[in-house]
Amino acid sequence: MNYIQIKNLSKRYFDVNALENINIKISKGSLFGLLGPNGAGKTTLLKILATLISPDDGKVEINEIDLVKKPRQIRELIGYVAQEISLDKILTGRELLDFQADLYHIPKTKKLQRIQDLIIKLDMEDWIDRKCGTYSGGMKRRIDLAAGLLHLPKVLILDEPTVGLDIESRNIIWDLLKNLKDDGMTIILSSHYLNEIDYLADTVVIINDGKVIDQGNPNYLKSKLGGERISLKVREFSSPEESEKVKEILNKIDGIRQIVINSAQGYSLNFIAEKEKDFLTKLKVELAFSKFEIFSLTQSQPSLDDVYLQATGKTLQDAEIFMAGKRDLKKESKQSMR
Amino acid sequence: MELKQFNFLFLYQETFALTKRLFIQLKRRPSTLVAGILQPIIWLFLFGALFSNAPKDFLPGVDSYGNFLGAGLIVFTAFSGALNSGLPLMFDREFGFLNRLLVAPLTSRLSIVLSSFLYITILSFIQSIAIMFISYLLGYGFPEFFGLGIVFATLILLVLFVTSISLCLAFILPGHIELIALIFVVNLPLLFASTALAPISFMPAWLGWIASFNPLTFAIEPIRVSYTSSINLDFIALHAPYGDLTCRNCISLLFILTISSLIVINPLLNKKLN
The missing domain is CATH 3.40.50.300 (P-loop containing nucleotide triphosphate hydrolases)
Structure with missing residues (x-):
């Protein structure tokens, strides 16, 4: 009801x-x-x-x-x-x-x-x-x-x-x-x-x-997102340009979807990978072909942040930072006064 | 769930709670009350001394300047208190406490306004009685029973009139700084442009005209004549440039002003509180 x-x-x-x-x-x-x-x-x-x-x-x-x-x-x-x-x-x-x-x-x-x-x-x-x-x-x-x-x-x-x-x-x-x-x-x-x-x-x-x-x-x-949540870094702190290049590579690999660059985590690449047994091998080969190495790769269960990330292209933390710069708290305070 | 309709018991309960809160604040921070009693007494001593040698014909109908000044100080104290009555509401607005009241299912939001009226009226009465008592000790007399009735009736009207304006300002102005600034600007000029400190006959013509339209004068003069033993409502209280006003005239004018101000601020309070 x-x-x-x-x-x-x-x-x-x-x-x-x-x-x-x-x-x-x-x-x-x-x-x-x-x-x-x-x-x-x-x-x-x-x-x-x-x-x-x-x-x-x-x-x-x-x-x-x-x-x-x-x-x-x-x-x-x-x-x-x-x-x-x-x-x-x-x-x-x-x-x-x-x-x-x-x-x-x-x-x-x-x-x-x-x-x-x-x-x-x-x-x-x-x-x-x-x-x-x-x-x-x-x-x-x-x-x-x-x-x-x-x-x-x-x-x-x-x-x-x-x-x-x-x-x-x-x-x-x-x-x-x-x-x-x-x-x-x-x-x-x-x-x-x-x-x-x-x-x-x-x-x-x-x-x-x-x-x-x-x-x-x-x-x-969370389950709607499907697959496995992967967070990939090719360097501890990548530049945005470098992450864009890696994103292009990932785009070419079958079974990878919803790739998002996560600026809040050193421009890591977050994506969903279908559960395939040779996925990691394919990933390594494609990255090596473009002279990239895997610095870190973590697998996790989807979280609500992933849901938010997929829907908006930003993590909640990024959105907080963005909104903090955009808001006029003095004006909002006046508006909230009766 | 049983949904409540307008209920006088509920109105009493919420008005009592809101007024009690103001009195708890006063009890724990009594500086407003103390200052409100001390200030007019200091005025009474200093101004009383300053004009103690004023010629007899300077003061119509009274024996001494202290006697003349008492009524002005009672009204000024009540006026200042009422003018400041918007401040607690303004602070509640600024700190979000007003939202706590607005989210509650008050049977009438009039209780918010009513509690301010009650608080300021009781406070003014306490301060006025203290001033009258000190005046009495200084030998300036004390009103008789009917005179006291006139004093309190006049004060209630004045407090209602000024409190309604102050509450209105507390909703219109953006913050307490602006409200305090406005109170500073209005307070003393209104006192000097009234018959609190000097009779109209002593003033230049232009100031006499202003004073004879000043609502403070309409409150001061009935209180001043209330010290006279032969007081009745048809006693001439004010020799205004446009004609003589009796006690009844002054109180009626104050009544009209009070009702008018309540009618004028009503839509604004409705808009802000509903």
């Missing part, structure tokens, strides 16, 4: 298409991953789902309720944990949770118990009565997550919840998300950490430049 349906969703910021014709269906009780580099449009999509910004076009329904027409009903259903942790540093963690509970009209009789349950679940007993201004990044994220869960939402929306966290906090959050999913909560999680999405998500959407470039079960997406 599709609990959340996003149809032809678009959003523009002045001359930039933040989201373009997005179509996504999310099943009830699933953990849905949004993968993409910074600036891909993940936060915009999540802010629309959280009713913080309105789409320009398209339709979003959660539990068959139209998000644009009935935003208050949607707010009853969702818990939102934003990318930027915004706590009132003067309040203690407990006071913040109490404040949040009142905003969600939780009766006094239930409020204290729920706060206490979350304090225990997220291991916050030792510091919950300290002011939020004294918290570390991990503590802030945990209290923020607790605030998003207080009213027992049907859908939990998390925007990059583990960025910059220590391992302990990250593990606590991962375990909690798994438990919440097992309890039937629908979770939407954006991340640019491949291992996080791979570990947690039932379904993943890969988003780039505001467009969905692929979606499905992570294992399915």
Whole structure:
């Protein structure tokens, strides 16, 4: 059953298409991953789902309720944990949770118990009565997550919840998300950490430049690539020109496809090779004919990064670097202010 | 899941929570409250001393300059507090805390505005009572029961009027630097162009005209006459260049200004909060 349906969703910021014709269906009780580099449009999509910004076009329904027409009903259903942790540093963690509970009209009789349950679940007993201004990044994220869960939402929306966290906090959050999913909560999680999405998500959407470039079960997406993932180097650090020459050679070899030059790894060549027993011999002969030698050759199982690489021609890391240079964070911050 | 409709209990719960947050902030950082009480008292001492030898006919209807100044300082303190009321909202906007409120299923987002009104009104009352008490200790008298009613009614109207403008600015201006700059520009000129420090009869004609249209004057004069034992609403409070205004006239004008400002800012608040 599709609990959340996003149809032809678009959003523009002045001359930039933040989201373009997005179509996504999310099943009830699933953990849905949004993968993409910074600036891909993940936060915009999540802010629309959280009713913080309105789409320009398209339709979003959660539990068959139209998000644009009935935003208050949607707010009853969702818990939102934003990318930027915004706590009132003067309040203690407990006071913040109490404040949040009142905003969600939780009766006094239930409020204290729920706060206490979350304090225990997220291991916050030792510091919950300290002011939020004294918290570390991990503590802030945990209290923020607790605030998003207080009213027992049907859908939990998390925007990059583990960025910059220590391992302990990250593990606590991962375990909690798994438990919440097992309890039937629908979770939407954006991340640019491949291992996080791979570990947690039932379904993943890969988003780039505001467009969905692929979606499905992570294992399915990886297996769809087929063959064996090979990373080849003819030198520790090749030049782009040299890699282009090697790419031309590889193009001539039968059974090799989807060759991509990976600038993030010293201009290595990543490709998929069909499983043939004499493949390595053929490769060596062809390279030797053009006076190249194999410096290193690694075989691996496909990862989500390979899925991203095949779809965009860039690794996620490359895309991050590219987007970091392209983004105007000051302008984005102003746009995000109400 | 049962979906909630508008509910006064919920409005109370969320408004109470938002106001409580502002008071916790005040309790842990009381400098605003302390400065808001200290500043007018310092003014009362210094300005009171500066003009203590002013000729009797300089001050209509009062015995001493300290007596005259008290009303101006009460209004100025409430005005400054209300003018600054947009700052917490601006900081919430800048630091993303406002999003926490906007994602919540508030029964009415009016509670965000209402909590600011409540906070500033209570703060102004505390500061005004402190100023009135100090004035009393200095021998400048204390309003009687009806007079106190006029003081608080006038302050509520002024605070509503100025807070609505400040909240509006907190949504329009790009950041807190611009809001603080604007407060600096507006604050003292409005004080000097009112009857807080000197009566209209003492001012040059042009300034008298400005002062007689200044909303601060409409708040100052009823409070000033509230110290008179024979106070009633038809008491002449202001000798304006365009004619005499009674206490009732001043409060009515302030009421009209307040309602007008609420009507004017309503579409903007709706747009920003919905």
